Amino acid sequence: MSSFVVHTIPGSPFARAALATLEEKGARYRVAPVAPGTLKSAAHLALHPFGRVPVLEHDGFRLYETQAILRYLDRVLPEPALTPADPRAAARMDQAMGVNDWYLFPGVANVIVFQRVIGPKLLGLAPDEAAIAAAAPKATIVFDELARLLGAQPYFAGERLSLADLTLAPQIDFFTGTPEWEPLMRPHRNLMDWHARMLARSSLQATTWEKVSAMAQAVRNPRLAELDSSWRALGIVSMFERVHHSAHSKFKDKHERMDSFINYCDAREIQAENIQTINRPLDLAGRMKGGKSFEEALRQAWTEYPIVTR
Ligand SMILES: N[C@@H](CCC(=O)N[C@@H](CS)C(=O)NCC(=O)O)C(=O)O
Numbered sequence: 001m002s003s004f005v006v007h008t009i010p011g012s013p014f015a016r017a018a019l020a021t022l023e024e025k026g027a028r029y030r031v032a033p034v035a036p037g038t039l040k041s042a043a044h045l046a047l048h049p050f051g052r053v054p055v056l057e058h059d060g061f062r063l064y065e066t067q068a069i070l071r072y073l074d075r076v077l078p079e080p081a082l083t084p085a086d087p088r089a090a091a092r093m094d095q096a097m098g099v100n101d102w103y104l105f106p107g108v109a110n111v112i113v114f115q116r117v118i119g120p121k122l123l124g125l126a127p128d129e130a131a132i133a134a135a136a137p138k139a140t141i142v143f144d145e146l147a148r149l150l151g152a153q154p155y156f157a158g159e160r161l162s163l164a165d166l167t168l169a170p171q172i173d174f175f176t177g178t179p180e181w182e183p184l185m186r187p188h189r190n191l192m193d194w195h196a197r198m199l200a201r202s203s204l205q206a207t208t209w210e211k212v213s214a215m216a217q218a219v220r221n222p223r224l225a226e227l228d229s230s231w232r233a234l235g236i237v238s239m240f241e242r243v244h245h246s247a248h249s250k251f252k253d254k255h256e257r258m259d260s261f262i263n264y265c266d267a268r269e270i271q272a273e274n275i276q277t278i279n280r281p282l283d284l285a286g287r288m289k290g291g292k293s294f295e296e297a298l299r300q301a302w303t304e305y306p307i308v309t310r
Contacts (some may be wrong), residue, residue, distance in 0.1 A: 004029035004073075007047060009036050009119070010213040013109070014066040015054035016170035016204075019212065021070050021163065023203035025077040032057075033216035036122060067097055082166070084157045093157040096149055096164035101170055109171050111135035116178040132180070139184055146172075146306045147188035152196065161201075169198035170207070214300040228235050280305040 004027055008015035022029045038044050039051040040217045046065045047055045055062065056069045058076070063069055074082045084090045115132050119125035146168070150156055156164040172195060175181045185192050196203055205211075287297035 003059065005032050005057040006030070007032045007057070008053040008212070008216075009034045009039075010216050011122075011209040012053050013105075013113075013170035013174055014052075014223040015174065016207045016212070017066055017167045018056060018069045018073070019207040020166045020170065020201075020203040021073045021082065022077075023159070023206050024080065024082065024166065024201075025073065027073075027077055030069050031212060041157055066167065067101065067163075070097075070167065073178070074163060082160060082161065082163045084160065085159075086230050089157045089162075093162040093164040096146070096156040097167050098144065099142065099149070100164075100167045103138070104146070104168070104171055108135055108139045108142050109174060112139060112172040112178065112180055113171075116180070136180070139180060143184045143188060143191065147191045149195055150190050152190065156194075165194075165198060166203070169195065170203055173199065173204070268309075 004022055006018055006022070006029060010033065019029070019031070034053055035045060039048075039053070040225065045051055047062065050064075052064070054066065054069065055064045056072070057063075057074075063072055071083070071290075084093060086250075094284055111131055111290040112135050115127040117124075120127065153159065155161050156168065172191075176195075185195075222307060283304050284294075284297045287300055288294060292300070
């Protein structure tokens with residue numbers, strides 16, 4: 001079975017573009033959650049050397065950069081086509097995607113959305129009003145230009161949805177609910193209607209922050225989730241290297257962190273293949289809950305669930 005895995009922190013607008021594209025294609029996919037704060041870890045840098053999300057994996061092929069991901073998906077999943085055949089319409093699509101990457105995200109969304117939404121929600125930070133005020137003039141230019149490019153068309157590349165709409169909608173949607181939304185959108189009825197049209201699509205409705213968070217949890221095998229929570233509850237996540245056979249070449253250097261291990265197992269459905277790996281730490285956690293010391297529980301868990309040589 002062909003499988004698409006999108007590594008992301010739930011909430012990422014770039015990842016939402018990839019997920020919404022998969023939804024538009026009717027493809028099956030999974031979300032491999034990346035824990036906030038681990039983007040610059042060795043494990044994540046092995047997936048994305050610039051320490052960002054999303055990263056796509058497809059049958060052993062790994063890819064980062066959202067434009068590359070979207071275009072790849074449009075090639076391997078040709079129906080419905082999300083790139084216009086007409087060269088000028090395709091050029092408008094490319095242009096709008098470039099505006100997203102060069103002008104909307106850097107200096108506008110990554111300031112205003114971070115200050116208004118991400119920082120307060122994830123980090124408990126108060127918005128830096130001076131930073132927002134400094135970004136406001138550029139925001140106006142970007143929204144004015146997007147409205148001009150959209151013109152009277154329903155979508156950025158013309159009559160039909162394209163990758164440009166799926167790139168821009170998640171980014172712009174983040175502005176709703178901020179005080180900047182009204183002044184930025186008020187002059188642009190066309191952009192407002194486009195936003196409403198996009199949000200009505202099932203692909204956008206299926207990929208909200210909440211839905212992606214739920215997917216990130218749901219993909220976890222219940223045994224893995226149990227392992228994760230019991231380890232955390234026992235405060236032994238940092239002992240992972242000692243418990244797991246971390247000297248094994250498959251894990252060495254790459255999977256020193258619990259989150260990476262969980263993702264690694266999820267991405268490869270390893271629970272079916274290597275159940276010992278899952279059972280051993282579960283057994284360890286159970287023995288510790290039963291009052292055994294870490295060392296004793298560890299020894300018994302290894303005896304109970306030795307490495308299986310295949
Ligand atoms: N050029 C990248 C940009 C991706 C990006 O900036 N993603 C954000 C999340 S929406 C990120 O990972 N930020 C982490 C950071 O800035 O350290 C792409 O197109 O995928």
